[in-house]
Amino acid sequence: MSDAANITITLPDGSQKQVPAGTTVGEFVKTSIGVGLAKAALFAKYDGAEVDLTHEMDHDGALAIFTPKNPEGLDLVRHDAAHIVASVVQRLFPGTQVTIGPTTDEGFYYDFHREKPFTPEDLEAIEKAANEEIKKDLPFTRREVSKEEALALFARLGEKFKLEIIEDIFAKGAKTLSLYSHGDWVDFCLGPHGPSTGRVGVIKLLSVAGAYWRGDHRNAQLQRIYGTAFFSQKELDAWTHQQEEARKRDHRKLGKELDLFHFHPAAPGAAFWTAKGTSIYTTLSHAMRRMCLANGYQEIKTPLIYNKSLWETSGHWGKYRENMFLILDTDTDASLPAEERASSSLKPMNCPSHYLFYQIKRRSYRELPLRLHTQDVLHRNEAVGALSGLTRVRQFQQDDAHIILMESQISDEVATLTKLIAKVYSAFGLEFTAKFATRPAMKIGDDALWDKAEAALEAALKATGLAYELKPGDGAFYGPKIDFDVADSIGRKWQLGTIQLDYNAPERFNMGYIGADNAEHRPVVIHRAIYGSFERFIGILIEHFAGAFPTWLAPEQARIVPVAERHIEWAEEVARQMRAADLRVEVDTSQGMLGAMIRDAQLAKVPYTLVVGDKEVAAKSVSPRTRGTGKEADLGITPLDVFLAKITKEAEIPY
RNA sequence: GCCGCUAUAGCUCAGGGGUAGAGCAACGGUUUCGUAAACCGUAGGUCGCCCGUUCAAACCGGGCUAGCGGCUCCA
Numbered sequence: 057m058s059d060a061a062n063i064t065i066t067l068p069d070g071s072q073k074q075v076p077a078g079t080t081v082g083e084f085v086k087t088s089i090g091v092g093l094a095k096a097a098l099f100a101k102y103d104g105a106e107v108d109l110t111h112e113m114d115h116d117g118a119l120a121i122f123t124p125k126n127p128e129g130l131d132l133v134r135h136d137a138a139h140i141v142a143s144v145v146q147r148l149f150p151g152t153q154v155t156i157g158p159t160t161d162e163g164f165y166y167d168f169h170r171e172k173p174f175t176p177e178d179l180e181a182i183e184k185a186a187n188e189e190i191k192k193d194l195p196f197t198r199r200e201v202s203k204e205e206a207l208a209l210f211a212r213l214g215e216k217f218k219l220e221i222i223e224d225i226f227a228k229g230a231k232t233l234s235l236y237s238h239g240d241w242v243d244f245c246l247g248p249h250g251p252s253t254g255r256v257g258v259i260k261l262l263s264v265a266g267a268y269w270r271g272d273h274r275n276a277q278l279q280r281i282y283g284t285a286f287f288s289q290k291e292l293d294a295w296t297h298q299q300e301e302a303r304k305r306d307h308r309k310l311g312k313e314l315d316l317f318h319f320h321p322a323a324p325g326a327a328f329w330t331a332k333g334t335s336i337y338t339t340l341s342h343a344m345r346r347m348c349l350a351n352g353y354q355e356i357k358t359p360l361i362y363n364k365s366l367w368e369t370s371g372h373w374g375k376y377r378e379n380m381f382l383i384l385d386t387d388t389d390a391s392l393p394a395e396e397r398a399s400s401s402l403k404p405m406n407c408p409s410h411y412l413f414y415q416i417k418r419r420s421y422r423e424l425p426l427r428l429h430t431q432d433v434l435h436r437n438e439a440v441g442a443l444s445g446l447t448r449v450r451q452f453q454q455d456d457a458h459i460i461l462m463e464s465q466i467s468d469e470v471a472t473l474t475k476l477i478a479k480v481y482s483a484f485g486l487e488f489t490a491k492f493a494t495r496p497a498m499k500i501g502d503d504a505l506w507d508k509a510e511a512a513l514e515a516a517l518k519a520t521g522l523a524y525e526l527k528p529g530d531g532a533f534y535g536p537k538i539d540f541d542v543a544d545s546i547g548r549k550w551q552l553g554t555i556q557l558d559y560n561a562p563e564r565f566n567m568g569y570i571g572a573d574n575a576e577h578r579p580v581v582i583h584r585a586i587y588g589s590f591e592r593f594i595g596i597l598i599e600h601f602a603g604a605f606p607t608w609l610a611p612e613q614a615r616i617v618p619v620a621e622r623h624i625e626w627a628e629e630v631a632r633q634m635r636a637a638d639l640r641v642e643v644d645t646s647q648g649m650l651g652a653m654i655r656d657a658q659l660a661k662v663p664y665t666l667v668v669g670d671k672e673v674a675a676k677s678v679s680p681r682t683r684g685t686g687k688e689a690d691l692g693i694t695p696l697d698v699f700l701a702k703i704t705k706e707a708e709i710p711y
Numbered sequence: 712g713c714c715g716c717u718a719u720a721g722c723u724c725a726g727g728g729g730u731a732g733a734g735c736a737a738c739g740g741u742u743u744c745g746u747a748a749a750c751c752g753u754a755g756g757u758c759g760c761c762c763g764u765u766c767a768a769a770c771c772g773g774g775c776u777a778g779c780g781g782c783u784c785c786a
Contacts (some may be wrong), residue, residue: 167779173714173715174715176715176716177716189739229747229756262780263715263716263780263781264714264715264716264780264781265714265715265780266713266714266715266780266781266783267713267714267783268713268714268782269779270782270783271783272783273712273713273782273784275785277714277782278714278782279714280714280781280782282780282781284725308778308779312722313722319777319778320777321759321776321777321778324776324777324778348714370766378712378784379784379785405786414783426735434786435750436785438782438784438785439712439784439785440712440776440777441712441713441714441781441782441783441784442712442782442783442784442785443777444778447786448784448785448786449786452786454786456786465757515748539786550785550786551785552786553786554786585786588786589786590786591786593785593786604748617746619744619745619746620743620744620745621743622743631729638746647742647743647744648732648744648748648749649742649743649744649748650744650745650746651744651746651747651748651749652747652748652749653746653747654746654747654771655746655748656747656748657747657748658747659747665746667745667746669744669745670745671745679745679746681746685747686747687746689746689747690746695723698735
């Protein structure tokens with residue numbers, strides 16, 4: 057189709073153009089498509105690969121142009137922004153070494169090595185200089201160099217982290233390394249980059265944080281500068297506003313405002329739940345218990361403290377002791393290390409309890425799958441720096457279960473479980489992502505068992521048709537797992553539900569069952585949680601609903617507001633009838649102005665505010681008002697029995 | 712655990728080397744009111760804790776504790 061001098065370029069609409077080989081993407085767009093697009097273009101995808109506009113096309117292929125209108129365009133300029141920030145940091149703070157600077161969902165970061173930490177004032181100076189660099193509109197230029205050239209260049213610059221990365225890149229089989237420069241600053245990078253620094257509209261630096269080289273805490277401590285970039289100040293302002301709105305949903309803020317839970321320095325990582333918060337907790341607990349009992353589970357309770365010997369059998373003593381609250385034997389020598397003085401520990405997980413429970417008697421294949429559900433209190437000694445509101449605590453309860461079953465039952469059980477999880481999450485309107493995590497470095501059991509477990513779990517997951525992401529090395533120490541993640545208000549993802557397959561525990565605990573053949577067999581264990589933990593789940597729900605819980609979950613489902621003192625009697629009668637129908641109701645007897653009482657109820661995010669005055673008393677009715685402002689929130693005068701029927705239905709557990 | 716930041720009244724926050732301030736909430740009184748804030752008054756704090764510098768520390772320095780943003784880890 058093409059002769060030696062010409063190549064055929066296919067555009068996304070299917071049209072084809074012939075141009076001389078060696079034409080750059082930029083020239084092609086300008087001459088064959090249009091000046092407007094040429095001006096807007098940032099980079100292109102040519103024959104499946106992302107390339108710069110200066111890339112010379114040398115063969116037939118499809119070409120797609122990306123501009124600020126594409127999400128990929130924003131990601132690209134943020135990558136440009138990371139380079140710009142790194143360049144000004146090295147100019148302003150000589151001696152600082154660069155490492156890596158990728159983009160994130162919300163912006164970018166760049167990790168630096170420098171003895172002195174960056175101060176907030178430093179950040180301001182860097183941000184100012186970075187934005188000046190944008191105004192200079194310096195072109196990004198690319199060139200390819202050999203390994204030797206690359207090593208020589210970065211050795212001369214004194215960039216020892218970069219030298220390590222270069223060795224890695226070539227070790228993985230790269231033939232050359234691409235360098236990108238703007239001004240006199242150079243970094244290596246796969247690219248592509250935009251045409252010039254001017255195309256990055258505005259850079260905003262957000263924070264500086266510690267990070268470890270290659271993500272390993274044994275390595276050098278780096279300083280990570282987080283930032284974001286937008287094409288215009290207007291877009292940045294809109295994003296900033298959106299961030300502020302998201303922060304208003306923060307469960308730590310709302311938990312205090314709505315009086316749901318509190319923390320005290322005397323018990324870091326362990327919540328005090330108010331009556332309202334406890335109401336949410338117990339409603340969720342009851343809902344899960346009910347669902348489990350309806351789906352072939354039995355609920356059991358087990359001890360909270362166990363002898364060290366149990367943890368040795370389970371493998372926790374070796375692989376999880378750092379996270380366990382040990383109970384020291386006071387008779388022992390105080391100079392000995394804690395793990396030698398410990399005789400027992402608070403349980404950090406329910407699994408060993410359930411294995412002991414299973415072992416209480418001989419089990420038959422007819423009992424399998426044996427599904428044990430427990431909501432006991434667990435303690436994990438989390439690192440102080442890891443604690444965060446309700447999403448990361450030291451004391452919590454899981455909606456935990458262990459399913460002891462035959463290998464042949466795994467697939468069906470995993471399918472049933474993913475359906476249950478999807479059902480619960482959809483009842484809240486929560487969107488989740490699934491991850492499949494395989495054996496970690498810190499593990500028990502031989503590789504043959506892991507091979508078997510990973511294969512069985514992934515096959516079961518595939519059979520459900522659910523989309524999932526692969527997380528190699530992220531499994532529990534005893535088995536591979538499927539994790540279900542939900543994002544909080546500021547986009548951080550938290551693991552909630554989990555399904556974990558365990559071939560190790562049955563071996564360690566020598567678990568068996570008598571099969572139909574009257575012989576002893578080894579079962580398999582599935583660990584699963586749907587909420588994950590009540591604490592984290594409630595934290596996520598608070599943010600998801602911005603504190604405005606659905607009626608069935610709201611701690612106060614209705615508040616009755618008497619217009620004047622003479623209406624209190626009917627208000628109390630309404631409350632009595634509603635409480636008799638198991639509804640959670642309060643009467644506002646504060647005798648404030650009506651508007652003020654309604655405002656209080658609205659701020660408390662009570663689903664229904666029931667105004668009662670002369671008209672309502674006379675008609676044995678209420679005037680319900682939903683959450684929200686203005687006339688549309690007012691449902692008008694409603695007979696009490698009609699309203700009762702409506703709210704009772706809304707108070708039903710949806711799963 | 713690591714890096715950085717923060718800590719003033721129940722909450723949100725101002726102030727600042729020389730006897731501590733506001734709004735809301737609380738409490739008392741007046742008001743009895745029709746769909747997002749009535750009015751007047753009262754009370755409330757060893758400025759997170761310890762040590763140091765200073766004639767004098769809430770303010771400056773150090774340590775600790777807790778919280779926040781990340782890293783590591785994790786439900």
